[in-house]
Amino acid sequence: MAEFRQWREQDRVPLHEVVPLDTPYNVEIEVSSLCNAKCVYCAHSTKHGLYEGNMTQELFHKILRDMKAFPHKVKKCNLFGFGESLMHPQFPEMVKETKDAGVAGAVELTTNGMLFTREKIDAVLAAGIDTIRVSLQGIDQETYEKTCGVPLDFHKFVRNLTYLFQNRGG
Numbered sequence: 001m002a003e004f005r006q007w008r009e010q011d012r013v014p015l016h017e018v019v020p021l022d023t024p025y026n027v028e029i030e031v032s033s034l035c036n037a038k039c040v041y042c043a044h045s046t047k048h049g050l051y052e053g054n055m056t057q058e059l060f061h062k063i064l065r066d067m068k069a070f071p072h073k074v075k076k077c078n079l080f081g082f083g084e085s086l087m088h089p090q091f092p093e094m095v096k097e098t099k100d101a102g103v104a105g106a107v108e109l110t111t112n113g114m115l116f117t118r119e120k121i122d123a124v125l126a127a128g129i130d131t132i133r134v135s136l137q138g139i140d141q142e143t144y145e146k147t148c149g150v151p152l153d154f155h156k157f158v159r160n161l162t163y164l165f166q167n168r169g170g
Contacts, residue, residue: 022070022072025074025075027076028081029060029079029081030055030081031094032054032055032083032086032087032088032091033081033082034053034054035082035083035084035112036084036086036087036115037112037114037148037149038149039149040147057090060094064097064101068101073102073104074103074104074105076104076105077106077107077108078108079107080109080110084114085111092124092126092127093127095127095129096127099128108133109133110132111135112134112135113134113160113164114148116157117160125169132164134161134164141154
């Protein structure tokens with residue numbers, strides 16, 4: 001059975017007591033605004049008129065350089081946003097570059113998990129990701145396809161998530 005862990009710190013600091021900050025607590029970098037799903041509750045299921053694409057390596061490197069200018073590391077660097085980060089072909093390398101830059105205490109990903117393969121899981125874990133959260137959309141193939149609007153081999157999806165859980169490390 002999966003272990004439940006509170007993912008928000010219990011010892012949170014009220015922002016009004018510490019602003020202005022010299023270094024933000026968290027930085028969110030949306031490395032891809034593309035998505036492989038068309039979930040019924042999401043703007044990706046419609047033509048929303050927003051830019052969709054992958055972040056360039058040049059912009060990503062500029063953000064890392066800019067983060068180095070802060071006096072301290074940020075607590076967390078979230079490599080996700082509105083899109084599905086695993087759509088970016090260099091995502092594992094971006095995790096490693098963020099870790100190697102030393103700009104954050106932790107590097108995190110929230111994903112729909114549908115693009116995970118054993119190879120991609122191995123690459124992301126080897127890159128040093130600290131936290132992976134998988135946003136689940138159902139407990140069977142029918143529910144997933146109804147919610148996500150795309151076909152899914154649910155058994156393969158579960159096998160990949162099982163592999164992630166078994167190989168996640170500490």
